Amino acid sequence: MDFGTFLVQCLNSVQYGLLLFLVASGLTLIFGIMGVINLAHGSFYMIGAYMAFALAPLFGDQFLLMLGAGVVLAAVFGYLLEWAFFSYLYQRDHLQQVLMTYGLILVFEELRSILVGNDVHGVKVPAWLDGSFALGNVMSYPWYRLFASAACIVLAAGLYWVVNRTRLGMMIRAGASNRDMVRGLGIDVKRLYRIVFAAGVALAALAGMIAAPMSSVYPNMGASVLIICFVLVVIGGIGSITGALLASLLVGFVDTFGKVFFADLAGIGIYLLMAIVLIWKPEGLMGRRP
């Protein structure tokens, strides 16, 4: 592999990792901070992708506007979902959480099958992002993938700022460590959780919308991303946004270079990585010791 190819592969790794981070960050909020094992998180990603499929023809080239509209829709959906189902789950044990959220997967998949069927759909890349640019003499790199990476970086920075630097973030973090104490301070924890949950759903849906033009829209796309997301959250350290970002980039590199150099092992690459990290740091890269 010459140097040019190596650079492009690094770019591929970062781009893939960032997209994973966008899905996993929502899971980190819901699973890591609020303590709900949310198997339906992959479904939110799928719902986002199908939303892009439905909204794209309405918005045409107003892609950013479409993303905005989609995020608002997803957040409202998440808010209602928390009110209807998840608000009952925080005090339950993990088995009940798994059962309920697995049930939701089945419901969402069935609804999808009724509403849009089981066909594969494509989503057009907006005209202003179509095409690709030459990278050295190796290959042309699609503009859209560069846009996706940039969007993910902006979001990651924004999320980091909200969680670590704002009053809302402080309340979220405090609520995660001691719910009763935060309530005692006069903060409406119920509403706080509802907002965080809605944000988690919106992030996953946004990732789905951004991924749709790159990856086409198909049944079961949520299931495949779900496992990787849990792996990411575990590697990164449960509840840590920074950890999730680190883990995403690490997985992006391991997966990309694994595919190229060790094709036969590529399927287990990320699990090997997880095993190694957990042996070395059982609480994850950025996790706090319990």
Added chain:
Amino acid sequence: MTIRTARLALTAIAFAALASAASAQGTGKLKVGLMLPYSGTYTALGVAIENGFKLYVEEHGGKLAGREIEYFKVDDESDPAKATDNVNKLIKRDNVDVIVGTVHSGVAMAMAKAAKESGTVLIVPNAGADAVTGPMCAPNIFRSSFSNWQPAFAMGEVAAKQQGKKKAMTITWKYAAGDESVNGFKEGFEKNGGKVEKQLTLPFPNVEFQALLTEIAAAKPDAVYAFFAGGGAVKFVKDYQAAGLNKTIPLYGPGFLTDGTLDAQGEAAQGMLTTLHYADGLNTARDNAFRVGYAKAFKLQPDVYAVQGYDAAQMLGVGLAATKGDIGKKAEFTAAIEKAKIDSPRGTFTMSKSHNPVQDIYLRKVEGKENKLVSTAIKGLADPARGCRM
């Protein structure tokens, strides 16, 4: 409705069900077990196969060789882990005379094993696993579709001979069907003077292709042969275009790369060459009649899966005709199908010794939303059936 009347009604329904089941036993209907995907990604394929099968039966007044057909349906869920249980529902519980199924190769392998052990006739209307008519072959197992090797070998020959390509790369998911397909291509390509320089794989059903596309761009082969289906096929073809590779390195594949996926692939697939045992615009009297009949009956356009289902019914009909409807006469039944010329919409085909179609493989080109016939890539191609002892 009070509880009393409800209970009464339920009892009545239960008895009615029993009664109809009892009467089904006595009439000498031929029991056909359809084990197909009725949920999940392959639903549309399962439905097309069932439609095709029923269309042929309906064209003959709901009978084959004078025997009425009774259907038993099982959703195979495209899950190999449930395959043995599911197929035993048909064999042991419903006692069917013949099983038709399925799409997923892994499930079909389990079905072939069960059919081999029980002696129940099995007709495979899609799954292309080479092994079904290879090491797993048996007198009571037939296939109305293809082996993975067939279209792949033909594409290899076309790429080397007609297109004059010298160096090629292959890319697929690391699983049985993918391996069989790219190896078939390699065989056809290298037999005709080409060289497959590198074989790329990624885990099934991973669709993050960007890294491997970078490898292809760096290696600059003359051609790429890809085996993907469904969502993976759509994404691969679109990614291939987005990376700008389709301008410099032609992409070839078996028909599954562009069949049923053209809507989603759009621009990216235009002009692609693929090989398969069926094509749009065959324009033969037989195919036209079939297409009109299918469109009338189901308000849908038929596809290769419908053809395979239709031919499964034809093959069953041929066997039954020779035994006057008695599927118990195994030797005569098998011999009749082995000798038959099946008048398929895809063109006439016969059976190889291992019970796989010996058929023409067509070269097709994507034009708009159709896989248009270009030419016949290989006439009467038989699967080598490696490992079949029968």
